[in-house]
Amino acid sequence: MICFVDEDVSQIRPWASELRAREFEVAIYRNADVGFNKLASREQVQLVLIDVMLAADADEARSRYSRVATDSYMKTGLVFLEDLAIQNPKLFPRRAALLTTTTIPKLWNLAQETATHHQIPLLRKTDFASPYEFGNRICDIVQSIHG
């Protein structure tokens, strides 16, 4: 299974469709809290694609991810990744990749630092001219993880 953890469903739906056409099972989790509930104790997953500027549960009191910790939800995805790495070290961070459209240099640098530190890919959404190109890249990543 390949999971997207990203609230921008309309943006990723063509990609999810492409991956399904390539016979991957695909799930989309719309915010970090849902993603955490689904993935923290999961035994197996091929790849989790995490949006850097990810949404969290609208009810801050209920969410694991506060405004302060995520810098006003600018880096929720990065905090979420660290959280998963602690809760499920068997799968994470190795089976994760980061996705972003950010043009904010500070945030991009932070995402890059995180990706380099964990040795996981950082994918810029706008680099993919088509879902087909995206599908090719994901296949490459899955192959590099699982051989």
Next chain:
Amino acid sequence: MTDRFQPFRDAAQCSFTCHRKDLYTKLASASFDSPGEFSVQALDIIREVLPLRAASLYRFNAASDVLALRAQSGLDYQTYQEFELPLNTLAGKAVQTRTVHSVQNVRSSNEYRDTALLEKYQLYSMLTVPLAINVPTQYWYPTPLGVLCAYPEAKKDIAGLSASLSEAAPFIARLYLASLESMKMRLRTGLVERSAYSTDTGSLLHRALRVLQDELHIEAASVFLLDERNDFLRMRGVTRLPKNIRREDIFLMPKSEDPTYLTLGEGKSRRYREPFDAFGPNERLEVVAGARRECLCFPIRQAAVAPGDTARSIGVLRVFNKQISHEGRTLPGWFSWEDIALLDFYTEMLAILVHAMHRRTAGEDDFERMMHGAKRNLHVAIQNLELMESRGAITERLPAELAYTHSNAIAALSDIEAQIERQDLRHTDDLELQPIQLWGAVLAKMPALIKRGTVAEEIPRFTIVMNEDGLLQRLPEVQGNLQAVFCIFRNIVDNAVKYARTDGDGNRIEFEVSVHKETVNVRVTDFGIGIPACAVPYIFVDGYRAPNAQARNPSGIGMGLADVRELARKMGGDVRYVDGESGSTFEVILLKASAARKNPQ
């Protein structure tokens, strides 16, 4: 409203009655030209003009009823902050009585504290002169401001000196206040000058804190601004953080009992001396050279307030440790009422500049947000259309005469996306450079772009000619920004399509790649309408379009070639026009990744 220059006018008025015009002239100059050092310079000047062996200046600390040493001339105390005089001393008497006192033989007086000083500097007599005036100002000041202690040369006329100093005292006091106004002008000038070079709030505050250090001799400082959406303080400027502490680690200060946050809430300045436990661990505070001795926190109040509203606090200025210069040494001191008056003024100025910067950047931020949203929507639209096309969902269902519509839509949306991206990249100061596989990442995608363009523009099909596959796939990596390199080639092939011949089947585009010692060069030749010789010198100028191109009235605003050349040059390469027989040839020059590694820029 109080006239800030009233003290100067008062001092000038006083000078007409002062016999010592030379004393007046020099003191007035010192007050205006070197306001930060006025205390020291005033003593030196007084000793130059009057027969004094030594002199010292104390300021009166009304809160604790002590006189604190401020400057000295002809004497040398090692540490200022420890030398405080209570009021039951000779100097203290001047404060209590507000009159001049003279002591013929100070060594026999039991009200003089430091007899070793008298011995060391051979001092025999002493005059204590209160510096008092009554001038309205915008800030509070003590009365008297302080005391001048003068030690006459041996056997000099004390009575005469007493009269001279009594006459000069109010004048000196007025100039002392006037020097504060001069300091404010210097602070204002420094802040405004440095803000002119600031591009955002962060750089503005960084420069502003340098002014604080240089002019007011504050050892360390930081500025926090309130993030109102999220109700926490965000550090936006600091003189220096400890090593290994990232600003992000203390970036955010949520509502708490931290004195910084309390200052914000109360809207009043606060003073702290050791210990500083309430501020949290030392390693999260501004770096100081020695011990942390004193901290002041000032609320930064809103600059622009609607009628009827009260200015609320929008941030906090936090300063640590006052430094005093003496005889070329920097000594620790305490913050004085003058420092507080100047820091109050400084935070007012800071609020105005922050407000001005916010207004300036708000428009830019709004535009950036709008463009980010537009790019996102374009990307979604293109991805969805591409998916439909790749599944044959369109070609199977549309009648033949509408088969072009899908490609048209993708081409148009892609064109907008490319223009926005090109502009974004062109205005990015630091392009992120990396090794790029020129063939796989860029050139291999050109045929698809060309094909789409020809369908959209309804022009005869292009023949695409490239070097033999073997060479292309063996190309060395080039150093560049992938998006920028793609933009460059995309622009050139878009132009080839836009300005292609619309009659016959002769359209051809050739890619000729050559590898050189430090570069990989790609010549792109089309056989379209070409560029007239008279237009060639201008084709890389912003907004220029050759006359025959204008006749085509194509889409776009004529920015492409200017953009692509600038992008190429930012990456250490270039884009050139090559004279040819027909059509147009552009040469894209890119640095090899290996060459870039040898000569990093």
